[in-house]
Amino acid sequence: MIGYEKSFSEWQCLSEAKMGRGSPIPKMLRRKIVEQYQKGITQQKIAKTLQLSSSTVHNIIRRFRESGTISVRKGQGRKPILDARDLRALKRHCATNRNATVKEITEWAQEYLQKPLSVNTIHRAIRRCQLKLYSAKKKPFLSKIHKLRRFHWTRDHVKWSVAKWKTVLWSDESRFKVLFGNVGHHVIWTKEDKDNPSCYQRSVQKHASLMVWGCMSACGMGSLHVWKGTINAEKYIQVLEQHVLPSRRHLFQGRPCIFQQDNARPHSASITTSWLRRRRIRVLKWPVCSPDLSPIENIWRIIKRKVQQRRPKTIEQLEACIRHEWESIPIAKLEKVVSSVPRRLLSVVRRRGDATQ
CATH class of the missing domain: 3.30.420.10 (Ribonuclease H-like superfamily/Ribonuclease H)
Known part of the structure; x- marks a missing residue:
């Protein structure tokens, strides 16, 4: 098994460098998992060699057995609470209420969009709209x-x-x-x-x-x-x-x-x-x-x-x-x-x- 472990060194580096928590498994690595599974290597051994969790290896193999593919199905995961239309409304509101705080914008969004929104959610949505918070310049009042x-x-x-x-x-x-x-x-x-x-x-x-x-x-x-x-x-x-x-x-x-x-x-x-x-x-x-x-x-x-x-x-x-x-x-x-x-x-x-x- 020494040769087997050495052959996987590049995949170990790939998994360590490119995968973080919640990141998708690279396609080449998914293909390698299936190939080793088809050779009769146990899921536990594959997970240990590639430094992946057993559940990750199990899910990739299960998906292959059920659908015959290693591709990640689109549309999986939790949908964002604010869709494109909501973001456009949020951006318009920020443009017309330039001095509003994030808390005030959140209260408006909860009432206007009729959705349970938190301050953190609105703050992330504002960044998605490519808007940033800046300190206003101080200018004297001019009549x-x-x-x-x-x-x-x-x-x-x-x-x-x-x-x-x-x-x-x-x-x-x-x-x-x-x-x-x-x-x-x-x-x-x-x-x-x-x-x-x-x-x-x-x-x-x-x-x-x-x-x-x-x-x-x-x-x-x-x-x-x-x-x-x-x-x-x-x-x-x-x-x-x-x-x-x-x-x-x-x-x-x-x-x-x-x-x-x-x-x-x-x-x-x-x-x-x-x-x-x-x-x-x-x-x-x-x-x-x-x-x-x-x-x-x-x-x-x-x-x-x-x-x-x-x-x-x-x-x-x-x-x-x-x-x-x-x-x-x-x-x-x-x-x-x-x-x-x-x-x-x-x-x-x-x-x-x-x-x-």
């Missing part, structure tokens, strides 16, 4: 008035050259948080770990955070200021005095420049406007709800991603990380994001004032 004002502003400035946009000193505020533990769901893999202190999910009442202000241009990064307490017009003027004037001198070396800021209340307050006028600082009029037009928003996203990778655990560590990443932004990146402003404006014009993609 009709907002869109109209954005459209008019971008239309008036869309012909500005890249060289002119490089004369702008961009400014903005952004909030950074100290993230405790993992962001998202916290899981453990064994029941014993639930009482292990190293596996606890530490909860906090509130994320510690910092509000920072900064300015930049295509020439380089300007000053960075960390706010203490609430922000009002008086404090904002102090920031302009301490950071905008030195940054303007450092980045533009006496060349004419334009100062950009959004329409936050401290920025548009009358005392702020008067201070800017007295200092003879030319201010770029900015449309409401338009962070997508400002290149400094891209810089904030880059810094936040890098700060999150460093995982600061205290406010002091957070501030140190922010300052380090702020000073590490290369000039090439600044030139790239500022050079993209004309394309952003053109996109808003084409979208009639709506948010850019």
Whole structure:
């Protein structure tokens, strides 16, 4: 029997490589099973040699004796609970209810299709429809008035050259948080770990955070200021005095420049406007709800991603990380994001004032 076992080595490899739980037996292997059965070899020996279960070998031989064929009959097995028509209805519903959760879609399908469906079944059916779950992009709410004002502003400035946009000193505020533990769901893999202190999910009442202000241009990064307490017009003027004037001198070396800021209340307050006028600082009029037009928003996203990778655990560590990443932004990146402003404006014009993609 040694020669017999060696002759089956290739079939052993085939059965191990190609067959998993629930997988059909390859046709060549089914044919070999029948051939050995016809030679008088017992089913138990065939199963042991091919490393198959006895029931698998028995079923293949029984099917051969009953029908005279080794082919697998079509139509066997449990039919899917959702047919092609149901899947088309499901796909239409997902297309018209883009923000619906899987649970909500399941409740609709149970009522509409009149079938006992679970959340897992609907989730698999959604994948069969070649649909995927994506995180929606965060965009500011834009009313009709907002869109109209954005459209008019971008239309008036869309012909500005890249060289002119490089004369702008961009400014903005952004909030950074100290993230405790993992962001998202916290899981453990064994029941014993639930009482292990190293596996606890530490909860906090509130994320510690910092509000920072900064300015930049295509020439380089300007000053960075960390706010203490609430922000009002008086404090904002102090920031302009301490950071905008030195940054303007450092980045533009006496060349004419334009100062950009959004329409936050401290920025548009009358005392702020008067201070800017007295200092003879030319201010770029900015449309409401338009962070997508400002290149400094891209810089904030880059810094936040890098700060999150460093995982600061205290406010002091957070501030140190922010300052380090702020000073590490290369000039090439600044030139790239500022050079993209004309394309952003053109996109808003084409979208009639709506948010850019």
